Amino acid sequence: MDRYSMETYLRNHPWGPALSPGAVEMIKVIWDLEGLSEYSFLGISEILNLFLDPRMHFYEISGGFDQLPKAFLPQLKEEIRFRQQMVKIRQERDRVLIYTRNRETGEISQYEGDRAIITIPFSVLRWVKLDPRDSFSHNKRKAIRELHYVPSVKTGLQFKSRFWEQEGLWGGKAVTDLPIRFTYYPNHGIGSGGPGVVLASYTWEDDAAPWDGLSEEERILRALENMARLHGSRAYREFITGSSFSWTRHPWSAGSVSLYEPLQYTELFPFIPTPEGRVHFAGEHTSSTPGWIEGAIESGIRAAVEVNGERRGKTIEI
Ligand SMILES: Cc1cc2nc3c(=O)[nH]c(=O)nc-3n(C[C@H](O)[C@H](O)[C@H](O)COP(=O)(O)OP(=O)(O)OC[C@H]3O[C@@H](n4cnc5c(N)ncnc54)[C@H](O)[C@@H]3O)c2cc1C
Known part of the structure; x- marks a missing residue:
């Protein structure tokens, strides 16, 4: 199986008929694979299987991973x-x-x-x-x-209130084909008043490239524009500040x-x-x-x- 990329596996997998281009596109958009589908099928499956396995439990360290x-x-x-x-x-x-x-x-x-x-x-x-x-x-x-090594960029935005909860988003993530691609809503402090931080954009590989070329200020602006596409102009009114990090530009990990x-x-x-x-x-x-x-x-x-x-x-x- 090591010879397959994710793309070649989806199109030519050995267990049955090849998937149509439309089906391959849908899988790649929904699973955030468009940016990295030329990489190892085994390597990507290892990551995806963790999310697909219902027996899998994820743990966090209360109070922060540091x-x-x-x-x-x-x-x-x-x-x-x-x-x-x-x-x-x-x-x-x-x-x-x-x-x-x-x-x-x-x-x-x-x-x-x-x-x-x-x-x-x-x-x-x-x-x-x-x-x-x-x-x-x-x-x-x-x-x-x-x-x-996988290029990756994250952009976080802080808002005055957790308005997404009024739209029924209590934690979890949004997947879109906008440049922001994956958006993660906080699963801590649900229902609490006051400001909240959303990981507005999490991108990998080719999806990270358009963000890598931008300054931090531009990334925050573009992420806010994309968030307004999801949540309307309220995103602009509620916006406080933002922060962004590119691991490709980071000299200690490249x-x-x-x-x-x-x-x-x-x-x-x-x-x-x-x-x-x-x-x-x-x-x-x-x-x-x-x-x-x-x-x-x-x-x-x-x-x-x-x-x-x-x-x-x-x-x-x-
Ligand atoms: C965006 C992102 C999201 C992730 N999400 C998750 C997740 O949800 N769950 C999960 O389990 N893992 C996640 N990971 C992976 C996890 O963070 C890494 O697997 C883990 O931190 C790797 O640890 P490490 O000690 O191998 O390397 P690092 O933590 O990279 O440590 C290497 C150290 O070497 C130092 N260094 C580099 N060059 C030199 C030099 N020349 N001299 C001296 N020091 C040097 C660096 O400063 C760094 O401190 C994520 C990683 C990223 C980037």
């Missing part, structure tokens, strides 16, 4: 170095050296260890110098070059999450999580659940077991 990284803080705070950009990985016979540049002062620092666990996305690992270059295998370097192209599960994935000498890899892109927080956590546990299992002289099967 509590997850903050929960690690008491144990790690002595070890964290802020504003250090990794610029070079040097491997020697009995140690690994990580070089960083301080983003404020430009000063270069060097950290030495028996092992290093690298968790940055491959899209930005491309900027990090390898010394020597062949300390990473050919297949790892190929995966770092080729792994695809994209949102990894998503395979056809054949990349077979050709790239086997080489992505594997250690290279003294260097181990973690992060959502190295996991069996790419694109999810769960994948990032799973990969962190796997890398910790790799390093600690080995240190104790044991081989641990995972």
Whole structure:
């Protein structure tokens, strides 16, 4: 199945007659696949199946997701170095050296260890110098070059009241073929008075491109115009402010999450999580659940077991 893109699967799937162009268009609009239908059928199915499986439950951390990284803080705070950009990985016979540049002062620092666990996305690992270059295998370097990252833009708008609730929208999302594509209404504080924030636009891949080229101010304006198409001129009267973020323009991720192209599960994935000498890899892109927080956590546990299992002289099967 790895050879199928979502588009080729819908048009030429092996289990029965091909879908008509109209049916394919409907599926792509409703499932927000128009922007990314040329990517891996398996990769996209992994995401869609989670939403289609009625046994699936989604959890949230009450009070905000930043509590997850903050929960690690008491144990790690002595070890964290802020504003250090990794610029070079040097491997020697009995140690690994990580070089960083301080983003404020430009000063270069060097950290030495028996092992290093690298968790940055491959899209930005491309900027990090390898010394020597062949300390990473050919297949790892190929995966770092080729792994695809999804462009994504979100625009949020704040309104004076939660007027959408008067229209029967208590949480949930609207799907449209307007440039905003997906709109998410807050599922917290339903029925409470006062202002509310709507994720007016959430776009991926080709759907994100028209937004990426705009300034933040223009994105907010265009999102508001689109919201007025859904809710009428009241959207303008209720508007307070907005905010927008492009993960493509973000220098520390250069994209949102990894998503395979056809054949990349077979050709790239086997080489992505594997250690290279003294260097181990973690992060959502190295996991069996790419694109999810769960994948990032799973990969962190796997890398910790790799390093600690080995240190104790044991081989641990995972
Ligand atoms: C728009 C969007 C929506 C999402 N929605 C969901 C969702 O609903 N549910 C879900 O489970 N997941 C979701 N995800 C995915 C989830 O956020 C990621 O899978 C997860 O955060 C990845 O964690 P990570 O540790 O692998 O990478 P990151 O969180 O990207 O961490 C990598 C870190 O490396 C740092 N870094 C980069 N380059 C360097 C360098 N040279 N030197 C030093 N540091 C560097 C970065 O600053 C960053 O802090 C979403 C992601 C996006 C972008």
